[in-house]
Amino acid sequence: MQLLQFLAAVFASLVVVWATDNGLQKIVTWDNGSLIVNGERVIIMSGEFHYQRLPVPELWLDVFQKFKANGMNTISIYFFWSYHSASKGKYDFTTPGKDIQRLFDAAKEAGLYVIARPGPYCNAETNGGGFALWTSDGSGGKYRTSDATYQQVWSEWIAKIGAIIAKNQITNGGPVILAQVENELQETRYDANDTLVLYMEQLKTAFKESGVVVPLTHNEKGFRSKSWSTDYNNVGGAIDVYGLDSYPGGMSCTNLDSGFNMPKTYYQWFHEVSPTQPEYLPEFEGGWFQPWNGYFYDQCMAEQSPEFADVFYKGLVAQRASLINLYMAFGGTNWGHSAAPVVYTSYDYAAPLRETREMRDKLKQYKLLTLFTRVSKGLHNTDMESNGTQNAVDSSAVWTWVLKDRNSDGRFYLAEHNSTNSKAVSDFALTARTSAGDVIIPSLQLAGRQSRWIVTDYAIGNETLLYSSAEVLTYGIFDHPVIVFYVREGQTGEFAFSTQSNITFEAFDTASDIRGISAGNFTSTKYTKFIYTQTKGSTAVRFSNGILAYLLDIPTAWTFFAPSTTPDPNVRPEQQVFVIGPYLVRSASIDGDTVSIIGDNANSISIEVYAGAAKTISWNGFELATETTPYGALIARIAGTEERKISLPALAEFKAADSLPEIAPAYDDSRWVIANKTSTLSPVKPLTLPVLFSSDYKFYTGAKIYRGYFSGSGVVGLNLTVQGGLAAGWSAWLNGKAIGYHPGNASLTLTTTAISFGNATLKEKGNVITVVTDYNGHDQTSTGPAGAENPRGILGAQLLGSANNSSSLLFDHWKIQGNAGGEKNIDSVRGPMNEGGLYGERLGWHLPGFDTSDWEMANPGTEGITGTGIRWFTTTFDLDVDEDLDVPLGIEVGAAGGTVARVLLYVNGYQYGKYLPHIGPQTRFPIPPGIVNMKGKNTLSVVIWSQTEAGAKLSTLRLFEYGKYQSGFRFSKIDGKSLQPGWEDRSGYA
Numbered sequence: 001m002q003l004l005q006f007l008a009a010v011f012a013s014l015v016v017v018w019a020t021d022n023g024l025q026k027i028v029t030w031d032n033g034s035l036i037v038n039g040e041r042v043i044i045m046s047g048e049f050h051y052q053r054l055p056v057p058e059l060w061l062d063v064f065q066k067f068k069a070n071g072m073n074t075i076s077i078y079f080f081w082s083y084h085s086a087s088k089g090k091y092d093f094t095t096p097g098k099d100i101q102r103l104f105d106a107a108k109e110a111g112l113y114v115i116a117r118p119g120p121y122c123n124a125e126t127n128g129g130g131f132a133l134w135t136s137d138g139s140g141g142k143y144r145t146s147d148a149t150y151q152q153v154w155s156e157w158i159a160k161i162g163a164i165i166a167k168n169q170i171t172n173g174g175p176v177i178l179a180q181v182e183n184e185l186q187e188t189r190y191d192a193n194d195t196l197v198l199y200m201e202q203l204k205t206a207f208k209e210s211g212v213v214v215p216l217t218h219n220e221k222g223f224r225s226k227s228w229s230t231d232y233n234n235v236g237g238a239i240d241v242y243g244l245d246s247y248p249g250g251m252s253c254t255n256l257d258s259g260f261n262m263p264k265t266y267y268q269w270f271h272e273v274s275p276t277q278p279e280y281l282p283e284f285e286g287g288w289f290q291p292w293n294g295y296f297y298d299q300c301m302a303e304q305s306p307e308f309a310d311v312f313y314k315g316l317v318a319q320r321a322s323l324i325n326l327y328m329a330f331g332g333t334n335w336g337h338s339a340a341p342v343v344y345t346s347y348d349y350a351a352p353l354r355e356t357r358e359m360r361d362k363l364k365q366y367k368l369l370t371l372f373t374r375v376s377k378g379l380h381n382t383d384m385e386s387n388g389t390q391n392a393v394d395s396s397a398v399w400t401w402v403l404k405d406r407n408s409d410g411r412f413y414l415a416e417h418n419s420t421n422s423k424a425v426s427d428f429a430l431t432a433r434t435s436a437g438d439v440i441i442p443s444l445q446l447a448g449r450q451s452r453w454i455v456t457d458y459a460i461g462n463e464t465l466l467y468s469s470a471e472v473l474t475y476g477i478f479d480h481p482v483i484v485f486y487v488r489e490g491q492t493g494e495f496a497f498s499t500q501s502n503i504t505f506e507a508f509d510t511a512s513d514i515r516g517i518s519a520g521n522f523t524s525t526k527y528t529k530f531i532y533t534q535t536k537g538s539t540a541v542r543f544s545n546g547i548l549a550y551l552l553d554i555p556t557a558w559t560f561f562a563p564s565t566t567p568d569p570n571v572r573p574e575q576q577v578f579v580i581g582p583y584l585v586r587s588a589s590i591d592g593d594t595v596s597i598i599g600d601n602a603n604s605i606s607i608e609v610y611a612g613a614a615k616t617i618s619w620n621g622f623e624l625a626t627e628t629t630p631y632g633a634l635i636a637r638i639a640g641t642e643e644r645k646i647s648l649p650a651l652a653e654f655k656a657a658d659s660l661p662e663i664a665p666a667y668d669d670s671r672w673v674i675a676n677k678t679s680t681l682s683p684v685k686p687l688t689l690p691v692l693f694s695s696d697y698k699f700y701t702g703a704k705i706y707r708g709y710f711s712g713s714g715v716v717g718l719n720l721t722v723q724g725g726l727a728a729g730w731s732a733w734l735n736g737k738a739i740g741y742h743p744g745n746a747s748l749t750l751t752t753t754a755i756s757f758g759n760a761t762l763k764e765k766g767n768v769i770t771v772v773t774d775y776n777g778h779d780q781t782s783t784g785p786a787g788a789e790n791p792r793g794i795l796g797a798q799l800l801g802s803a804n805n806s807s808s809l810l811f812d813h814w815k816i817q818g819n820a821g822g823e824k825n826i827d828s829v830r831g832p833m834n835e836g837g838l839y840g841e842r843l844g845w846h847l848p849g850f851d852t853s854d855w856e857m858a859n860p861g862t863e864g865i866t867g868t869g870i871r872w873f874t875t876t877f878d879l880d881v882d883e884d885l886d887v888p889l890g891i892e893v894g895a896a897g898g899t900v901a902r903v904l905l906y907v908n909g910y911q912y913g914k915y916l917p918h919i920g921p922q923t924r925f926p927i928p929p930g931i932v933n934m935k936g937k938n939t940l941s942v943v944i945w946s947q948t949e950a951g952a953k954l955s956t957l958r959l960f961e962y963g964k965y966q967s968g969f970r971f972s973k974i975d976g977k978s979l980q981p982g983w984e985d986r987s988g989y990a
């Protein structure tokens with residue numbers, strides 16, 4: 001071979017992708033630029049979703065379509081072992097909320113890839129971090145090590161879930177492209193014999209043995225350690241694609257000025273730890289969780305700000321990240337007892353998609369980036385060319401990142417404030433390097449927390465943008481190319497095409513000041529540059545080179561959608577339809593002259609559609625009176641919901657019953673479990689015997705009731721230690737009389753109280769103490785000493801005598817009662833974490849169809865409960881919401897200041913709210929359709945546990961709507977019946 005030929009061959013080979021694969025398949029490969037799926041590069045823009053936190057399978061598609069509509073191409077999913085396995089050896093993948101085949105099918109239908117994260121440990125602020133709760137008695141061995149007992153239990157789960165994931169891999173035509181092993185497990189010692197290294201090896205083997213062939217991943221817990229990368233001190237345990245979790249916002253709910261500091265170290269971190277791999281953020285701040293006694297998400301405006309998405313998400317792509325998953329993109333609800341003690345019922349997370357399934361502005365802003373990365377092929381494989389302040393710009397306040405396409409002259413400049421939390425307005429000029437020489441772009445501006453892309457040599461079909469300081473939202477190839485720009489109202493955008501000078505244009509908006517200026521004299525190339533100040537709304541401009549441009553301000557850009565015409569998550573520019581105006585576009589298809597759009601809308605508005613040759617718009621199945629604009633777009637009006645009246649019934653006509661008969665000395669507890677164990681597998685030792693840890697008697701979730709019997713009259717009190725997780729409380733009665741309680745404390749997992757019996761008269765035999773212990777979940781592994789194996793219930797109960805004789809004062813025996821059937825999972829549809837052991841729960845009073853006809857009339861608002869105790873209130877209400885409407889509903893509760901109570905809300909058998917008036921913060925509880933029947937009858941139970949003699953009642957209790965959308969989604973297809981099994985006789989669990 002001659003030298004020139006040789007060089008040509010070498011050059012040609014550089015363009016070929018030299019991807020790495022894991023030796024098991026070649027459909028998903030990677031290199032240092034990006035993931036490569038079916039031979040094509042793709043920037044993964046993903047959102048985290050937990051189906052467990054939205055137990056209505058029909059709604060999974062609703063959420064996925066909203067992700068897809070907002071430009072995401074992937075969802076990342078945790079699978080909680082706890083939800084599927086109520087007891088050792090038992091697994092449920094068939095009841096509706098656990099039928100994960102439907103989950104994968106919905107992802108595929110929405111055109112999304114899936115990153116599967118089955119644990120076995122997930123953390124996720126879920127009960128026990130996702131460990132099956134039957135391991136919480138200590139039988140799970142040494143969690144998250146290579147311990148043989150632990151390996152035996154998790155192997156059961158990984159074999160089962162792994163096989164389902166395997167079946168749904170992209171290699172089998174499914175959506176799964178990556179699978180994560182474990183979760184934020186820090187590699188602390190680089191030693192092949194370290195238990196964590198051995199554990200990771202065990203997991204990798206188990207995943208592969210279950211049939212998983214897609215690349216395995218893991219997520220580093222922030223910038224703390226350097227774990228499991230094949231490129232970094234690999235002594236074993238390394239996975240295929242390294243990832244880094246990061247929650248850098250540091251924002252406060254009350255102080256909008258705090259936090260907002262975007263790290264500049266991502267590129268360098270990956271460059272050190274995983275240089276041969278793409279930069280993967282398996283979890284990047286989509287929001288943040290809130291604890292008991294914290295703030296409610298709706299108050300946390302900083303976390304919800306669209307500026308956060310603008311600065312942080314763009315800033316990540318500008319540091320070369322090419323796989324980004326927002327944790328959470330939709331948080332959902334910790335219904336039942338699925339929360340870990342660190343969070344309350346809502347898991348809204350201030351996520352881009354609200355718990356109510358409504359889109360926040362942060363999601364709309366994310367879309368401006370996701371649609372850009374979708375079509376910007378030059379961004380899919382770049383080098384970091386330069387970065388810094390005064391780097392290509394004339395301002396020291398402005399930092400730029402400059403990424404250069406490895407395969408073209410294309411460059412991507414991201415300008416941000418050097419101090420990302422700055423609210424200053426900075427004007428600057430940027431010198432862009434283009435194929436036609438350096439171009440100075442004056443009159444750029446950053447107004448506070450803002451980031452701006454400037455592109456050069458950016459291909460749009462056969463045309464090329466020489467440069468643009470107007471941000472590219474996307475472009476499409478129809479009969480001719482259509483490019484969509486966005487700029488903040490009042491700021492300046494400037495761009496030029498590279499192939500032709502003397503381009504003329506026509507702007508279809510008299511308010512626009514767009515003007516063309518001949519430029520480029522400094523090289524042989526001449527071009528026309530176009531400059532404009534963004535006006536309110538949208539301007540269409542047609543250029544003589546055949547390109548149509550939309551100039552959008554930000555609020556209009558938020559209403560822009562680019563539904564794809566392909567089911568492939570990796571969408572090409574020519575596989576899109578453009579729609580401006582509505583609240584949501586779920587899908588679009590073109591059939592002859594008609595473009596059919598399925599979407600949702602709140603306010604009556606005009607929509608504009610660009611779809612090539614189509615002449616008529618159909619919206620949710622209705623043909624619209626459509627006009628064609630002079631530039632070939634279609635315009636029509638769609639109806640809103642302003643005139644659609646929803647009447648929500650008052651919550652009234654309650655029936656009530658006592659839900660605490662167990663305090664009566666004569667209560668028949670003969671069928672209860674005798675608590676007589678003298679040893680436990682738990683790594684935590686009991687303070688007194690017998691062992692009263694609830695897990696040792698196979699009661700895991702919800703309140704537990706204990707009855708302890710003792711003899712003798714010399715007893716004056718009781719020293720009681722109870723552990724129910726943060727903010728959990730308890731109450732105690734002696735021979736039917738209240739003797740003490742703990743209200744719970746948001747920063748205490750465990751509470752100890754010495755209770756005095758006062759002047760209670762004791763019997764020689766058969767005194768009985770009844771203790772009700774509340775439960776806020778099992779701990780995650782970060783809570784010492786034993787994480788999910790930290791016991792729940794009574795840790796110690798020592799009778800106290802008047803003299804120094806306490807240690808000889810023993811209980812005769814103890815009984816324990818928890819959720820009906822314990823780990824038998826008698827309500828498998830709602831699953832193992834829905835219920836607790838309160839009397840009414842055990843008897844199924846929360847279930848639809850339970851007969852309250854012989855109960856008394858009493859209202860939780862006007863009457864409530866007098867003194868201490870637990871009282872159960874049930875009513876029914878009917879809804880009649882039209883089937884084409886999506887009306888997210890909530891229940892609002894409130895209580896007078898000083899109320900010390902624990903309140904549960906049950907809707908059609910689902911515990912969908914826990915309200916602690918004395919701790920807070922949550923008072924509004926969204927209930928999704930399918931849990932609440934939007935057409936038909938509903939059963940609501942309100943359970944009030946009053947902890948003080950002052951009693952408790954609710955000052956607020958009402959249904960309300962969050963919003964009202966006309967929707968093409970088939971909400972009427974939700975099968976509420978299959979989700980809401982009715983009451984059956986449970987008297988055996990009294």
Ligand SMILES: *[C@@H]1O[C@H](CO)[C@@H](O)[C@H](O)[C@H]1NC(C)=O
Nearest residue numbers: 190191192193194195198235
């Ligand atoms: C690991 O343990 C094995 C068996 O105990 C031993 O033979 C080997 O030398 C150890 N390796 C290292 C690197 O410590």
Ligand SMILES: *[C@@H]1O[C@H](CO)[C@@H](O)[C@H](O)[C@H]1NC(C)=O
Nearest residue numbers: 264265267268384385386387
């Ligand atoms: C800036 O770019 C240079 C050149 O690629 C690189 O060496 C350096 O690490 C980058 N700095 C940061 C903060 O990423």
